[in-house]
Amino acid sequence: MTLLDDLRSPADLRTMTPEQLQQLAQEVREFLIESCSVTGGHIGAGLGVVELTIALHTAFDTPRDQLVWDVGHQGYPHKVLTGRKDRMHTLRQEDGISGFLKRTESEYDTFGAGHAATSISAAFGMAAARDLNGDDFKVAAIIGDGSLGSGLAYEALNNAGASDRDFIVVLNDNEMSIAPNVGAMHKYLTSVQRNPIYNRLRSALGEWADHATGVFKDAGALVRRWEESVKAFLTPGVLFEELGFRYIGPIDGHDIPQMIETFRAVKSFKGPRLVHVITTKGKGFPAGDHGEKWHALPPGHDPATGKPLKSSTANPNYTTVFGKALAELMDEFPKVIAITAAMPGGTGTGTVEKRHPARFFDVGIAEAHGVTFAAGMATQGVRPVVAIYSTFLQRAFDSIIHDVAIQDLPVIFCMDRAGLVGEDGETHGGIYDIAYMLAVPNMTVAAPRDGTALVGLLRTAMQHDGGPFALRYPRDVAPDLVGPATGIPAVPFGTWEVLRKGEEVAILAVGTMVGESLRAAEALAAEGLPVTVVDCRFLKPYDASTLTALVASHAQLLVVEEGTVVNGFGAFMAAVVGEMDPGVRVHAHGVPDRIVYAASRTRQLRQCGLDAAGIADKVRALHESEALAG
Ligand SMILES: Cc1ncc(C[n+]2csc(CCOP(=O)(O)OP(=O)(O)O)c2C)c(N)n1
Known part of the structure; x- marks a missing residue:
């Protein structure tokens, strides 16, 4: 039995020794490398935050304290430590566990995500609601340096920094977005990382000042004042300090004891604070810590090299x-x-x-x-x-x-x-x-x-x-x-192409649905139901002359699109054709008005009836209803 096999919940972490936590980190990493080699997934970000995740769940009283992970693609260690290890083999599959964090999946997933830079806003909202409700748990947003370049993150920092709420941001700085990070903030963080000396001095002095007693009490106050007056020039995190956050860091994001000690101390501070943690994306991957290469890997790859086990002969995507x-x-x-x-x-x-x-x-x-x-x-x-x-x-x-x-x-x-x-x-x-x-x-x-x-x-x-x-x-x-x-010549602007001529029903197909509609038409023709198939490559402006001809020669139009059926191309065509000839019926066949969860794309298309079989079924149903009406 390993420590990971024995772990029932994050509460167990709080009873472990530093050596055990270190060993656990190793086990989590090995488990993820192995498990993702079968399922595929966003392995790189998770491997970089194994120690950070352990330290956060150890120092904070989760799930009472709320951790809000940005994007959620780095959440695999968090999933493994919060009771989902045995379901990791279903990662990103139909009815399996999500590749991101999801409120319906676990009480430890405090806020769902997938898009970047929502964590600070969401976590600050939670902190505000907590205060309204008279609660006193901690809230921490964990955001990457890439996502920190996003406007949403600044809006949230600007809002939170002006408050005096008990609120924590953990900046997970690995110098990587998916690709190497870009922008002035990235340059700034790099310069902060390279100049930690003052910050250490400042922390040491601050600590001494906080604990100074007796004859040193006045000196302590003096140090505090000095710290306040010079920090604008010297503090590495001056930008965050100016935004109203107390800046702590940078600290080593692979040093579990140092992080636990820091987070425990930070918990007792007041107001908005930001802890700057330095990590290595993809850490521990056998073939090296190449962040970009291991950002995401396909199902069925060699865990040692990241290379797919089966070579693909398919056309390019x-x-x-x-x-x-x-x-x-x-x-x-x-x-x-x-x-x-x-x-x-x-x-x-x-x-x-x-x-x-x-x-x-x-x-x-x-x-x-x-x-x-x-x-x-x-x-x-x-x-x-x-x-x-x-x-x-x-x-x-x-x-x-x-x-x-x-x-x-x-x-x-x-x-x-x-x-x-x-x-x-x-x-x-x-x-x-x-x-x-x-x-x-x-x-x-x-x-x-x-x-x-x-x-x-x-x-x-x-x-x-x-x-x-x-x-x-x-x-x-x-x-x-x-x-x-x-x-390759230009496609004539605003034109459609009639690919197959039939009777009664014309399929107006968009993009990916053209091939599926042609296959459906073939099956239908074999049953004695010849349908027209049109490639509506321009949705707007639409091809008015082709549409007019189709309306004149068909009783029903079936608009097929790989997009939401609400206010899509089908709805647009229904309005246009309604004006042209209200006697022609237009049916929109697209993604139904519901959330479509993870599954293979082929399965998702099947679920929505957006494959050749689903389209043919739809045409048959239209034909029958027309026959009944006629
Ligand atoms: C709004 C938005 N744009 C783009 C992406 C694609 N994306 C996913 S992760 C990522 C990089 C995030 O970098 P960082 O915040 O530093 O986190 P790390 O991967 O380093 O943990 C990007 C660009 C996204 N998820 N959301």
């Missing part, structure tokens, strides 16, 4: 197609630049960083800023391509309307992970972008059915002499092999 095409098209379009919000690898824009470094901008985890920054560039004749996942672009909705659309600026939005995203689950689902982009005046909205169409539409967007242009594409392998961008 849309991200790869996009990144390569963008870098190539930028040779032809000298005014185009690329913007990422801390995800050069995830969005494929790392290719631009290599090929056109001066035309590549990583703004950090700052989606709203990234969009308004793009708007500013667009006023100067530059054509920005903003590559942000559909789910994270939600953060920038106001910037899209207020800064881009109202001024009709030619910003190109490339929304990767649009649609169902599989194992990352409900926090990362890209199912709202059709609804939110269609609602924006001046916005062109387009979706490719394959990789070649993605490149063609990207070219169309770069050539388009108009306002903003949004392109959505899925977390999936492209169904085709894509040639060099130079050989």
Whole structure:
């Protein structure tokens, strides 16, 4: 039996010796490396905070004290220590435990997350409610240095620092976002890390002053005053101090006894305080602590090297197609630049960083800023391509309307992970972008059915002499092999393509749903039900002449989209067709109005009826209802 096998709850940690806690850290690390090699997952961040998690649960009285982890991807050690070790083999799977933290999963998960930089706001809200309720537990937000670059984090610090509430922020500084961190805050933290000498002196003096008695009492007060007056010049955490936080650190985030001692002391301090902890992302991974490489690993990898056990022969995914095409098209379009919000690898824009470094901008985890920054560039004749996942672009909705659309600026939005995203689950689902982009005046909205169409539409967007242009594409392998961008023509603006002609029912398919609809049509044709299939690659502006012809020749239109059915393309078409010919029925078939939880993307599509079988079922049902009505 190991210590980890014996652990029943975090309360057990509080009875362990420092040596046992150290051994436990080793066991947790080994367990996670092994377990994630089967399930896959975000291993890097968790490996970096094994000791920090142990120290927090030891020093704080969890679950009474509330720990609020930012993003939640670093929560694997927290899961293992809070009774979920035996379910780790179900991580990120259908009906399994989440890859992030989730209130319904454990009383220790105080606040659900997945998006970055919410922890300080949420934790400060909890502290405010605690005070209103007359409670006295502790609340601590644990946020990474990458997420600290986000506007939301500053808004929260600004709000909390002006209060005198009992409130703690733990800054987990590993110098990494997913990629190496960027920005002035990062530079500042690095300089703080490298200059801990004064801080140590200050802590020692402060402690002495606090405990000075007798003849030294006056000297103690003097030291306190000196500390106050010089700290503005010398304290490493002066920025946080100026924001109203008492700064403690930097401390070694792998030294469990030092952290426990610090957190215990910090618990007794008053007002907002920030503890700066230095950790190494991916620590202990057998192949080295390479933070970015081990950020996330696929299911079925070699625990020693991180390499997948099965080699993949599949086509490249849309991200790869996009990144390569963008870098190539930028040779032809000298005014185009690329913007990422801390995800050069995830969005494929790392290719631009290599090929056109001066035309590549990583703004950090700052989606709203990234969009308004793009708007500013667009006023100067530059054509920005903003590559942000559909789910994270939600953060920038106001910037899209207020800064881009109202001024009709030619910003190109490339929304990767649009649609169902599989194992990352409900926090990362890209199912709202059709609804939110269609609602924006001046916005062109387009979706490719394959990789070649993605490149063609990207070219169309770069050539388009108009306002903003949004392109959505899925977390999936492209169904085709894509040639060099130079050989791929633009897709004619605002057009649809009729791919298959049938009778009675026409399927208006969007992006990923084109292939599924064609497969459905094939099955239906074999049953004597020939249906029309249209690739609606432009959702807005829609192809009015093709739509008019379809309305004239079909009794029913089935709009199929990998996005929420509420206010999506189906709803849009229903309104348009209702005006054209109220006799034609329009049915919206998309992601139902419910939360779609983690499962493989294939399973999620099945659950929503968004695969060939589900689409064919829908057509059959329409046909039967028409036959009954007729
Ligand atoms: C709003 C938002 N944008 C982007 C992401 C993608 N993302 C997940 S983790 C991460 C890096 C977080 O870095 P940091 O806060 O330093 O935490 P660490 O991974 O180092 O623990 C990013 C960019 C996200 N989760 N949320």
